[in-house]
Structure formats: C-alpha cells, structure tokens
Amino acid sequence: MRRSPYIPLLIFALLFFLLNGYAFSALSLVLPTMVLSWLWTLPVALFLAFGYSMIRLSVNGPTNLFKISAHALLIYFVSTLVFVLATVLTDIYRLIVAIVKYFAEGNFSYPERPLTGIYLGVLLSIFIIIAFIYGILKGKYAYRVIKHTLYFEDLPAAFDGFKLVQISDVHAGSLKNPKAVQKGIDLINKQHADLFVFTGDLVNNKAEEIKPYIQHFSKIKAPFGQFSVLGNHDYGDYIKWESDFIKQQNLQQLKNYHAEIGFRLLLDEHVTLEKDGQKLALVGIENWGLGFGERGDLNKALQGTTPKEFKILLSHDPSHWEAQVKNHSSKIQLTLAGHTHGMQFGFEAFGLKWSPVQFRYKHWAGIKQENRRILNVNRGFGFIGFSGRVGIWPEITLIELKKR
Structure with missing residues (x-):
C-alpha cells in the first residue's frame, strides 16, 4: 500500500x-x-x-x-x-x-x-x-581520478605493481550528456590499468536505460578483462511492474547488456586471474546491503578458493564489508564497493571530509583498513535523485597493488 x-x-x-x-x-x-x-x-x-x-x-x-x-x-x-x-x-x-x-x-x-x-x-x-x-x-560530469597505492604482505609477487580501475553507480537513466560521459570513459582508458571492475547500479530501474550508452561503455578495455556486479537499483525494485515475470525479464535483459558491453558479470562466483604462473581470485556477489536487499551469497562465491588465497571482492554496498567481509574466516584482502555516492553533496578539502551520508554509513568514501583487510568505496560515476554533485565529484578509482 x-x-x-x-x-x-x-x-x-x-x-x-x-x-x-x-x-x-x-x-x-x-x-x-x-x-x-x-x-x-x-x-x-x-x-x-x-x-x-x-x-x-x-x-x-x-x-x-x-x-x-x-x-x-x-x-x-x-x-x-x-x-x-x-x-x-x-x-x-x-x-x-x-x-x-x-x-x-x-x-x-x-x-x-x-x-x-x-x-x-x-x-x-x-x-x-x-x-x-x-x-x-558541470559538477555531475566533472570526473576525477583518485589514485591509491595499497600494500599487502600476501600479494603474489607476480602481481606487484598490478593496476586496476574501478567505477561504480553509473545510473544510466540519469545521464543526459553522451559527450561528457565519453570524456569520463576516455579518462578510464587513459589509466592503462591491467583490470577494469564495475561495482553495480548500471541503471536506475530499467535495463533499457543503458541502451544509448552501450557503445560508449563497450570501449572500456583492460588486458585482464572487464568485470562487474549488480547493485540494488539493477533489480528494478523501486518501480511498479505489470508482473513479476516482466520484472525478471528486465533483469535478464540487463544481464545481457552487461555481456554486450563486454562486462563479465559475476553472480556469487569468482574467476581466477593468472600472471607469470601465480594467481589471485576475483570474487563478485549479487547485491548485499542492510536495508537494500541481502541477496548475495559470499560463501557460495568463495567456493573453490582457499582461506589464504589473495582475493579481491566486488560487492556493491559497503555495509556488506562491515557485516560479513572484514571478519570472514576466509581472508578477503581487498573489497571494492560503491552505492553511497557520497550523497553527491559534501566537503572534502584540507584534510576534512564531511557528507550527510556519514550518518547512514560508517565508511562512505575512500579507503578503510581494518583487521589487515582493505575496503575502497567509490563515490560513483553517475548520479540519481539530485541531478548534480556539490563537493563530492564523480570518481574513477585507480588502485595499484604493491607487495610489502
């Protein structure tokens, strides 16, 4: 009702x-x-x-x-x-x-x-x-590259210096300027990362929203591939559908669009990345977020990995890291999330960081380290609700992995 x-x-x-x-x-x-x-x-x-x-x-x-x-x-x-x-x-x-x-x-x-x-x-x-x-x-398309160098004792030596680019929360239904979006995509490719990952919310509600931008996002390429997960908006939960069948068709179409773009969608599963005979696991789960649908099954996604194996997890909502990941028995060294957008409004300067979203999320942007595990929360590539960004700019994250 x-x-x-x-x-x-x-x-x-x-x-x-x-x-x-x-x-x-x-x-x-x-x-x-x-x-x-x-x-x-x-x-x-x-x-x-x-x-x-x-x-x-x-x-x-x-x-x-x-x-x-x-x-x-x-x-x-x-x-x-x-x-x-x-x-x-x-x-x-x-x-x-x-x-x-x-x-x-x-x-x-x-x-x-x-x-x-x-x-x-x-x-x-x-x-x-x-x-x-x-x-x-202007601000909603003012893409920034934020760089992090992260050190791990258990990183396989072959992956020392390995670079990945992360974006999140495209929200294609809100985008109205293809030329500006293309500039953001060109900026992604200019980073020459080894791996590209997208951490959910490709659309606002309907799969068709991404159609005008498929040719743009399909230009994103990385030597080790392009991988993605779903976010809470991707399931179509926030609008009324004629039937559950049509809603499920929409979700399936969105999954097809991920493939058409060239994104390998990870649904409670993992893939193995290999370099010079050494390996790491890239794990991706369906959306799991407190108050936003707890769909993902982390244990299922980890099946076939070992507790000490180096793992990178793609999980849309940072509340998942707090609830399950940071203390999981199988160590997940790096988790990449999005979802918060930094509320698209706040202040980040002179060592100060504030946004109203901090009253909802313990960690809402950037790097968080605890229990020898690291979380990065991307501020989002797109926007939704408020058609702009003030002080919290759209983010392209470049992460370099280093062996300590």
Whole structure:
C-alpha cells in the first residue's frame, strides 16, 4: 500500500516555514518591510509547486514540474539553512554576553543583533547557491581520478605493481550528456590499468536505460578483462511492474547488456586471474546491503578458493564489508564497493571530509583498513535523485597493488 504524502508534506511544511520565519526575522534588520513581503512569495511558491507535484507523483510520475521544483526547493532550503546557522551563531554570542552581564551587573538584557552575522549568512547563502548551480550544470560530469597505492604482505609477487580501475553507480537513466560521459570513459582508458571492475547500479530501474550508452561503455578495455556486479537499483525494485515475470525479464535483459558491453558479470562466483604462473581470485556477489536487499551469497562465491588465497571482492554496498567481509574466516584482502555516492553533496578539502551520508554509513568514501583487510568505496560515476554533485565529484578509482 502506497503511503500518503500528506503527513510528510505537513511535517516538512512546519519545519520549512519555521526556518524561513527565523531567517526573515533576521533579514528584517537590513531589508525594508515591502521587500520582505515580496521575498516571502519565493518559499511559498516553491513549496506549493513541489507539494502539488509530490501529491500527483503517483498519478503522473516524476514530471518536469516535480524535478524543477524539487531541485529549486533543495537549493533554497540548503542556502536558507546555512544563513540561519550563521545567524544562530550571532544569537548564541548575544546570549553569552547577556548571561555574563547578568552575573556581573545583575541586569539581564540582550544586546542588539550584530549585522555582521547577517551579512556573513547572506554571503554564505550566495556561495551555496552558486555551488549548487555549478554542481547541476558541470559538477555531475566533472570526473576525477583518485589514485591509491595499497600494500599487502600476501600479494603474489607476480602481481606487484598490478593496476586496476574501478567505477561504480553509473545510473544510466540519469545521464543526459553522451559527450561528457565519453570524456569520463576516455579518462578510464587513459589509466592503462591491467583490470577494469564495475561495482553495480548500471541503471536506475530499467535495463533499457543503458541502451544509448552501450557503445560508449563497450570501449572500456583492460588486458585482464572487464568485470562487474549488480547493485540494488539493477533489480528494478523501486518501480511498479505489470508482473513479476516482466520484472525478471528486465533483469535478464540487463544481464545481457552487461555481456554486450563486454562486462563479465559475476553472480556469487569468482574467476581466477593468472600472471607469470601465480594467481589471485576475483570474487563478485549479487547485491548485499542492510536495508537494500541481502541477496548475495559470499560463501557460495568463495567456493573453490582457499582461506589464504589473495582475493579481491566486488560487492556493491559497503555495509556488506562491515557485516560479513572484514571478519570472514576466509581472508578477503581487498573489497571494492560503491552505492553511497557520497550523497553527491559534501566537503572534502584540507584534510576534512564531511557528507550527510556519514550518518547512514560508517565508511562512505575512500579507503578503510581494518583487521589487515582493505575496503575502497567509490563515490560513483553517475548520479540519481539530485541531478548534480556539490563537493563530492564523480570518481574513477585507480588502485595499484604493491607487495610489502
């Protein structure tokens, strides 16, 4: 049964307009009443447009009105929130001054609100708006190569210096710029890696979404092959199908498209990579993620391997590493995952790393090492939901394996 959108909308409306009420109370110190009255029409219009399209979503699907209003409302909400946070800091300062004055003089009174906090909030809000506009127009295709050199004591000597490229979360149904996508693929091939791996979510919902991009992704080549696994979106669980049979046909078609692209899809199985008479196991499982379908069977995929054999695991969701992999009796030296996208929004600079997704995932991007095993979480090649990226750019990972 589909949940009613009214209650979530009412809760959001309450929070949204309380936030705006606080913001406009601060702006009233620097703007005329007439200007504020006109400005109030912006959040009201945005909310009404989004609310109407949200209510009609089950009938009309995601219309252009829904997409435009949702993105505009998101930008407005985040920029307003930043403004409010800057203003709150000045109000906390006023409170501290008032308390100190009370204990010193016995007189409790608030000082006037400093205008510097308001001006700072306005500047930060403008910066956020510009960042979101860039993220929508350019950032979602601003591919970055992130390089890691990883050291292992038990790496077979023949694979010392072995390089692999990983991408994840293409979400082909969201891609609208084939030329930009091709630049990302050209960047993949420029790494001249020995092995290419894709860690799931080729599409948003339907297999047909990848058809316009098959010729592009089929250009990815590596000497030791191109391998892939499925992600949670690949199973078509997030839309309504006419029947289970049609849903299964869609999944089978997607598997066929993997083969057409040139990806060897690993479904709870492994393959052996051999170099100069030495071997390592490349293991791939179906999607296993807490809250996103626990389909994969790791033990089945490991059948035929030995506990000490060097293994690379492709597993879409990083929660699988936390739940099963890092303490598994058969050591898996390197796990490659994706799924989180870094929420397509965050901050990574000057040694700092933050994204709202960290409240959901213990490790959401980059390298994590524990129990002499390593996890890499790719930030994603594509995007979904929010049609952009702000601060968390699309990633092509280049990993070099080194023997310690």
